[in-house]
Amino acid sequence: MASETDVIIIGAGASGLSAAKxxxxxxxxYTMVEGSHRIGGRAYSEEIAPGEWFDLGCxxxxxxxxxxxxxxADKLSITLxxxxxDLLEDKNISFQHNGVPLSEEQRAARVQFYGDSYKAMIDAAKRGQDVAISDMIDLDNEFxxxxxxxxxxxxxxxxxQVSTADMAGPAASFGFPALNGYGNxxxxxxxxxxxxxxxRVERIDWSGSGSHGMSVETSKGMIKGRTVLSTVSTGILASGDIAFTPVLPDWKMDAFHNLPMGTENKMGVYFDKDVFGTDGRGRYSIWNDDDQTAKVEASVMGLNVAVVFTGGRHGVWLEKQGQQAGHDFAVDRIAEIFGNGIRKHAKxxxxxxxxxxxWTRGSWGCAMPGQTHQRANLERPVDAxxxxxxxATFADAPGTCHGAYHSGIRAAQQIATQLNGGL
Ligand SMILES: Cc1cc2nc3c(=O)[nH]c(=O)nc-3n(C[C@H](O)[C@H](O)[C@H](O)COP(=O)(O)OP(=O)(O)OC[C@H]3O[C@@H](n4cnc5c(N)ncnc54)[C@H](O)[C@@H]3O)c2cc1C
Structure with missing residues (x-):
């Protein structure tokens, strides 16, 4: 690890890696330091069965x-x-209430309600309203x-906790599933x-002067740099895991705290045979009167794997119940769709x-209602x-891997302009 460098990059996720390149x-x-034992950060794949990959993050x-x-991916000959x-588009999602698929009439009513709700959120944002989206939804609607x-x-x-302005950012399609792992x-x-x-970075000291006036204290010693690029999540920044000397200005601390981390969790369940059938592949949204709601993806990656998603307060609560509770919740939801016969095949x-x-303290940074402007403050350099x-700094695609990638390139270009006037 070089002890003197132009740029000290903190974090080897998509943003840190693109910045380094x-x-x-x-x-x-540059000297890049990563607290964990691997690169990729929230882009991380694990083998759920021999040769079959499950992405814990993107x-x-x-x-x-x-x-x-x-x-x-094309250049690396990685298949997408x-x-x-289209399996993931709204029109192709199967909705089930209490284990029963919606009738034709209910399906149309559901599409109408979702359309009206999203339109109300986007119209509010267009009017300049940065308020909670709960104000825009008819909570009494059956859907x-x-x-x-x-x-x-x-x-x-x-x-x-979701802002109309943040929600109304650029429309994005689900895009392409990374069949062999986005993390890979x-x-x-x-x-x-x-x-x-x-x-692990413990402290960033930006009080120094001279050509290499920035000091970063790590678990493996001190590094001196002309500049520092932090790519860690707002969860890490707000937690105080990394100390700043001197303390950062209020506008920067406000950005850390007003872009808190949301939680999405994924439960990947591997089955020892194809329990979905060709017609069963796809995405499901299921809800019950006992408040058990989830999204389920059956074999979207082409494997004998279903992924159950939870999020928000329920996701945090379920995570606290532990791994076995998560497994049981996931198998119960999959059984609601495909029947109890699947249970013995969940391996x-x-x-x-x-x-x-x-290393993240959550899934991605979310702008609280009234706080969408904080993404620009989060990105704004301190003391050049x-x-x-x-x-979270990339307002055009927050909470995504390619948004992280673009943010790294943008920061590297700003640094290059600062240090040597660009290319
Ligand atoms: C469940 C889930 C599903 C998702 N699904 C999608 C998806 O389908 N498509 C999509 O585009 N995006 C998705 N995302 C979002 C995407 O994964 C992230 O936005 C992106 O990977 C973030 O990259 P990053 O470089 O900003 O941060 P990170 O990947 O978090 O990189 C920051 C790095 O900093 C390191 N670090 C933290 N603290 C320290 C420290 N003190 N010292 C040194 N290093 C430190 C961390 O270990 C980490 O490696 C998903 C995320 C989650 C959690």
């Missing part, structure tokens, strides 16, 4: 062809589910429960970046716990030497 293009040196190349990881994106559950999963926050794709692409792993599960994940990237 871009800095190299500009002829700048799994879809959102926006498909417009996503920078699509050409990267380019023909599967409010699945909508609330869908939002809690998609945003990681419940409706009183990011790891393969980032493999040429030099990283010091297991190196293994991977249950995520993003809310308590020590302390820079910030990461998914």
């Amino acid at each position: 871009e800095l190299t293009r500009h002829g700048l040196t 799994a879809y190349l959102v926006d498909g062809l417009a996503n920078p990881f699509t050409p990267i 589910g380019k023909d599967k994106s 409010a429960p699945p909508l609330l559950s869908d939002i809690a999963i998609t945003w990681g926050m419940d409706i009183d 794709l990011v790891a393969a692409w980032g493999a040429d970046v030099t990283v010091s792993l297991n190196t 293994r599960s991977i249950i995520t716990a993003w809310n308590t994940e020590p 030497r302390l820079f910030f990237a990461g998914e």
Whole structure:
């Protein structure tokens, strides 16, 4: 680990890795430190069965062809589910209430209600209202429960915590499923970046002057740099895990605290045979009168795996119940759709716990109602030497892997302009 460098990059997720590559293009040196034992951050795949991959974090190349990881995957000969994106579109989601699929009439009413609700949220944002989306939803509608559950999963926050302005950002399609793991794709692409792993940053001292006036204290010693680029989540920044000397200005601390981490958790369950059948593949949204709601994806990646999603307060609560409770919840939801016969074939599960994940402290940063402007403050450099990237800084695609990628490039370009006037 070089002790003196142009840029000290903190974090080896998609944003840190793209920044490192871009800095190299500009002829700048960097030292990248990563607290955990691996690169990729929230892009992380595990083998759920031999040769079958489950993404604990990102799994879809959102926006498909417009996503920078699509050409990267092509170049690395990594196969994407380019023909599967329509499985995830709203019109192809099967809705079930108390285990019963909706009738034709109910389906139409559900589509109408969802359409009206999203239109009300977007219209409010267009009028300049940055308020909780709960104000825009008819909570008495019979289809409010699945909508609330869908939002809690998609945003990681419940409706009183999601802002109209944040929600009305650029429309995105689900894009392409990464059949062999988005985490594996990011790891393969980032493999040429030099990283010091297991190196936790404890303090950033930006009080120094001179050419290498920035000091970063890590678990493996001190590094001096001309600039620092932090790519850690707002969960880490707000927690105080990294101390700043001197303390940061109030506007920056406000940004950390007003973009708190939402929680989405995924429960991947592997079956020892195809329990879904060809017609069963796809996405489900299910809700019961006992408040058990979830989204389920059956074999979208083409495997004998179903993924059950929870989010928001319910997701946090379930995570606290532990891994076995998560497994049981997931199998119960899958059985509601495919019958109790599936239970004996459920052989293994991977249950995520993003809310308590020590390297992120949540799934992604969400703007609280009235706080959408904080994304720009989060990204704004301090003292022209302390820079910030990461998914939450990228207002055009927050909470995504490609948003993180773009934020890293943008920060690296700002640094290059600062240090040597750009390319
Ligand atoms: C459940 C879930 C599902 C998702 N699904 C999708 C999806 O389908 N599509 C999509 O595009 N996006 C999805 N995302 C979001 C996407 O994964 C993230 O937005 C993206 O990976 C974040 O990248 P990043 O570089 O900003 O942050 P990170 O990946 O979090 O990278 C930051 C790095 O900093 C390190 N770090 C933290 N503290 C320290 C410290 N003190 N010292 C040193 N290093 C430290 C961390 O270990 C981490 O590696 C999902 C996320 C989750 C959790």
